[in-house]
Amino acid sequence: MQICVFLSAADLDDRYTAPAREFAKLIGAGGHTLVWGGSETGLMKVVADGVRASGGRLVGVSVEFMRSVARADADELVIAPDLATRKALLLARVDAIVVLPGGLGTLDEVTEILELRKHGLHAKPVVLLNIAGFYDGLSLQLRRMDGEGFLPVPLDDLLFVAPDGAAALAYLEGQCSS
Numbered sequence: 208m209q210i211c212v213f214l215s216a217a218d219l220d221d222r223y224t225a226p227a228r229e230f231a232k233l234i235g236a237g238g239h240t241l242v243w244g245g246s247e248t249g250l251m252k253v254v255a256d257g258v259r260a261s262g263g264r265l266v267g268v269s270v271e272f273m274r275s276v277a278r279a280d281a282d283e284l285v286i287a288p289d290l291a292t293r294k295a296l297l298l299a300r301v302d303a304i305v306v307l308p309g310g311l312g313t314l315d316e317v318t319e320i321l322e323l324r325k326h327g328l329h330a331k332p333v334v335l336l337n338i339a340g341f342y343d344g345l346s347l348q349l350r351r352m353d354g355e356g357f358l359p360v361p362l363d364d365l366l367f368v369a370p371d372g373a374a375a376l377a378y379l380e381g382q383c384s385s
């Protein structure tokens with residue numbers, strides 16, 4: 208599978224980096240390709256390093272104004288002219304999307320992907336990898352939207368929340384083989 212991972216560009220502590228590294232190892236060992244924002248910073252670097260070390264392929268999709276922090280040794284590096292084009296390219300290139308802990312950039316990416324899926328503009332599986340309970344708050348908010356009629360499709364049709372990397376990959380393997 209070509210797996211798009213959205214995740215933090217910040218340097219984080221072991222609570223986040225250790226499970227992210229485990230997930231990266233599963234991606235590489237499973238023969239999958241990581242498609243990500245292409246940067247050499249923070250959790251983005253941790254996961255790219257982990258995928259590379261376990262034999263996986265790296266496809267970076269960076270953006271012109273971040274070119275200087277893009278990973279030079281990616282197997283493939285695409286530079287988009289702007290953030291909107293980058294998100295479209297990331298989605299177009301992959302079979303599935305996994306969202307690790309992140310800040311506003313990650314939140315922007317995941318909400319756009321979910322909004323497109325809500326409108327039936329793609330049908331790619333989206334997984335929130337709930338490392339250290341990071342997405343408990345967002346999950347609660349989304350469940351409230353679902354329960355109170357704010358979503359035109361059931362939340363479970365939009366998103367799967369996985370407790371760990373193994374559960375995330377098992378879900379994607381089931382979805383992408385069917």
Ligand SMILES: C/C(=C\CNc1ncnc2c1ncn2[C@@H]1O[C@H](COP(=O)(O)O)[C@@H](O)[C@H]1O)CO
Nearest residue numbers: 213214215216217244246276309310311312313
């Ligand atoms: C430019 C600097 C660091 C590099 N920053 C980023 N590099 C690549 N991709 C990025 C960067 N910042 C955001 N993104 C995209 O958004 C997500 C991470 O954002 P967050 O706010 O840290 O959650 C990530 O998925 C990227 O696609 C030096 O300042």
